Each structure stands twice: as structure tokens, then as C-alpha cells.
Amino acid sequence: MLTSSLIIPNALNLKLPGKSRVPPSVTQKPTNISISSSGTYYINGKKLNLASLDKAIKRIKSDGRDVSITIAPHPKVANEHVVAVLDIAFRYRIETVLTDYR
Numbered sequence: 001m002l003t004s005s006l007i008i009p010n011a012l013n014l015k016l017p018g019k020s021r022v023p024p025s026v027t028q029k030p031t032n033i034s035i036s037s038s039g040t041y042y043i044n045g046k047k048l049n050l051a052s053l054d055k056a057i058k059r060i061k062s063d064g065r066d067v068s069i070t071i072a073p074h075p076k077v078a079n080e081h082v083v084a085v086l087d088i089a090f091r092y093r094i095e096t097v098l099t100d101y102r
Helices: 052-061 080-093
Strands: 031-035 041-043 046-048 068-073 096-099
Touching: 031 052, 041 052, 046 052, 046 080, 052 080, 068 080, 080 096
Parallel strands: 031 068, 068 096
Antiparallel strands: 031 041, 041 046
């Protein structure tokens, strides 16, 4: 097995649900992003393509407030769709929480 010191363990700002010693600092309701089994993106229930989702997240972040989003991927969705949303959140320095699909 090979190991590398070049791996950045916190490259994605992803918080998994569970107990935390620090209380959440976000007072705003998080933005909900769900991804259907076919890879369709929804932000707070509104259907968007990936480019529109990027613009919507950028607009939310530009308000200057602390922002967090929840990502709820369908269990059968391809990982690339989840990674695309995580990449957008990482670019805008937004905290993300991965949740169950509802």
C-alpha cells in the first residue's frame, strides 16, 4: 500500500450529520440541494441544471452572510453529480452537510 503526504484531508468542507462539540454557528436556514436518481438538481425544490445551480449558489453567497447547504443525493445517483455540487460549494467556501434523500 502506498501513502502520500500530499493528500489534503480537508480539501472538501463537508460536515457529516452527527454529534458535534461546537454548536452550529449558522443562524440562517440552510439551502437544500437534492439530486434525483437521474442526476437532476433541485435547490429548495426548484429544478435547475448545473450551471444555473452554480449561479444560484454564487448569488446566495454574495449576500455576505454565513451560508450552509445540505446535499441530499438519491442513493442511486452517480457520484459525479454529488462531487459537482461539492466542488461548487468548495469554490465559494460554503459549508456542506450530506444528508439522506427525501
